Amino acid sequence: MLVYGAKDLILTGYTDSDFQTDKDFRKSTSGSVFTLNGGAVVWRSIKQGCIADSTMEAKYVIACEATKEAVWLRKFLHDLEVVPNMNLPITLYCDNSGAVANSKEPRSHKRGKHIERKYQxxxxxxxxxxxxxxxxxxxxNIVDPxxxxxxxxxxxxxxxxxxxxDMYIRVAKLPTQYAYHFEDKTEWGAGNIITQDGIHSFPPLGSIRSPS
Structure with a gap:
């Protein structure tokens, strides 16, 4: 379950990519996520369309894609007029210093010119x-999963x-008199719930007595 409200209303992005894990086509898999108010609002995990020649190039590609998405999100939230400070720059995190530097000025080698031109x-x-x-x-980098x-x-x-x-729901048994529109049974419903701590059983509601 996604929970919001833990932090300020600040839109923040995170990006990352592996390098040519697709051995058949030499494609890299990228991920990006944007968080707002302590929870994820937009996320994706995709195989890159181009072939990157290095880890830096693969991470530069997803940083470029996420940057364009950040601009769209910024305008969308600004038009909604519910998120303050949308006139401020959006921070986009990347865990590769080469990709970060290349986003500000070109530093790639000749073999990476196709990447540079497409994602400039x-x-x-x-x-x-x-x-x-x-x-x-x-x-x-929280996008790693x-x-x-x-x-x-x-x-x-x-x-x-x-x-x-994690969200846990208590499921109790309901006596027939409280569920007359179901089949006539001594008890209706399930009395077990599985959590990280194991399987827990609960008594029927009709058998629960208040302490004297």
């Missing part, structure tokens, strides 16, 4: 002041940062 819009957006692309430590295998501790930590929470 990111520099115009950054120079315009709509988005700030900045570095983040890999262990703090979208395309990487992680330890349980790291995975659960990222899920919490995305606003995901």
């Amino acid at each position: 819009l990111i520099r115009e957006i950054v120079q315009r002041g709509d988005v700030i692309v900045t570095n983040i430590a890999s262990e703090h 979208f395309m990487k295998t992680l330890t349980t501790k790291v995975f659960e930590g990222h899920l919490e940062s995305l606003g995901l929470r």
Whole structure:
């Protein structure tokens, strides 16, 4: 379950990519997520359409795509007039210093010119002041669950940062007199619920007595 309200109304983006994990077509898988008020609002995990020649290029490609999405989200939220400070730049996190530097000025080699030409819009957006692309430590990049295998501790930590929470529902048995429109049974409903702690059973509602 997604939960919001833990933080300020600030739109923030995170991006990451692996490198050529598709061995047949040499494609990389990318992920991006935008959070607002402590929870994820937009996210995706996709296979890149182009072939990146390095990890930096793969991460630069998804940073470019997320930058364009950030501009659209910024305008959308600004038009809704419910989120303050939408006139401020949106911070977009990337865990590759080369991709961050390339988003501000071209530093790629000749073999990466096809990437640079296709995704050069990111520099115009950054120079315009709509988005700030900045570095983040890999262990703090909460988009990693979208395309990487992680330890349980790291995975659960990222899920919490995305606003995901466990939801438990108590399911009790209902005596027939309270559920007359169902089949005539001694008891109606299920009395067990499975949680992380195991299987828990609950008595019928009719058998519960208030303490004297």
